[in-house]
Amino acid sequence: MAVELGIQLRRDVKPGLDEAGVKLFLVSIGTWERSGQFADVTGFPRDCLLADPGSVTYEALGLVKGLQQTFLAKETAFSFLGRLRRPGGMADLKDVMGRWKPWVPPKQDQALQQGGMFVFDGPRCVFSHFDQATGAHADLAEVLGLAQQLGGSLAASAATASMDCGCEEPAQQQQ
Template sequence: MASVTATATITPTLLYQKTQTPSIQLQSAPCSRFPHFSAQSQSISAARSSRSPIVPRAASFDTANIADALAEVSIFTASGQAVLFRDLLGQNEEIAVVSLLRHFGCPCCWELASALKEAKAKFDSANVKLIAIGVGGPEKAQILAERLPFPMDCLYADPERKAYDVLGLYYGFGRTFFNPASAKVLSRFESLKEAVKNYTIDATPDERSGVLQQGGMFVFKGNKLIYAHKDEGTGDHAPLDEIFDICCRVPVT
C-alpha cells in the first residue's frame, strides 16, 4: 500500500488519493469486472487508473480495523429480522458495496436508492454484493421498498444509527440544511423528480432526530475497507462511476 505524507489537504472521506489533474473524457473500454459498463462519457480524473489505496490521517475511524468494529453491530432486514453487520459482508475476499442512506424519508435518498437499483444488475454480474442501509425502523424501509420500488433482499434498517456512529458519519442541523456540498443536488433535479414520484413523508423515522444524519458509501473486500466516502451534506453522494471503477480495479483472489 502506498504511503502518503499527511497534510491538511488530504481529503478525509476517501481511501484513494486524488491528484489535481484536469477531468478528461475516457475512450470506451471494456471493464473486466463489469463487462457491460463502458467508461465512455464518464468524466473522471486522469490519475484514477494509477492511484493506490491510502489511509488518510484525518479519518475519524481506524480503517484497518473498521470491519471488526462493525462486526457486532446489529441492524434489521427490511422484513424486521435482526442481523449482525459481519454477516452482511462478503466472505472469502468477496467485494461488498455498502451504501448508508440518510433516512428513509429523505427525497435525496430515494434518488440514491433509485440509482442503486438501476446499477444492481452491474453489481450482480460482477459478483459484487450491494447493501443499502437507512435510518428508521423496518416498517419505514418497507415503505421505500414498496413505493420506489427497491429490492427488499439488499435493504436494511438501522433505527438507532449504530453503524453510522461506528463509521463516524456526519450529523447535525448545519450539515443537513446548510452545507455547500448539497448544492450539487440541483444538477440532478430531473433524476430526483423521477425518483420521488411515489414518495411519502410517512417513510420518515419516528425518532425525528434521525433526519439530521448524513450517509456515506463504503467498499469492502472481505473484512478489509478499501474505499470510504462520507457525505458532507444532504445529497452529497459518492459518484457511482467511481464505485464501479474501484470495484473493477480490485484484484480477484
C-alpha cells in the same frame, strides 16, 4: 435524497455489481417495516436492504450529522448545481418529488443524518465516502468501477460484512 439514491443504485449500480458477483447492501435509518415502503417506491430489492433503527452503523462509521450539514452546507448547493449541469441530472429527483412521502425516523435527530458509501474487501475498507451534505453522494461510476475491479473477493466477504452492524436484516424479520 435517500429515495433518489436508492433508485440510482438499483438502476445504475446493482446490475454491474451482480454481474461481477459483488453483493450490495443499502443500510438505512428506520425500521424493517418502513424499508418495505422504501423498496416499493424505489424498486430496490428488499433482500439487499438493512434497517438501522438505532443508527448503530452510522455512528460506528462516523457519518456526518447535524443541522448545518443537512440544510445549510455549501456542498448541498454544489450537489444540486452538479445535477443541473448534467443532462437528465434532475430527472430522478423530479420523479421522486412527485411521489415523496414524509417518513419520520425512529429518533428525531436521525432526520439530520447524512449517509455515505463504503466498499469492503473482507474486513478492510477499500473505499469510503462521507456525504458532507444533503445530496452530496459518492460518484456512482467510481464506486461501481472499483467494486468491479475487486470482483469476486468482495462477493465472498459481503455476507459477513453486514453482520453485527446493529441492523435489522431480512432473515431476522421472516422468522
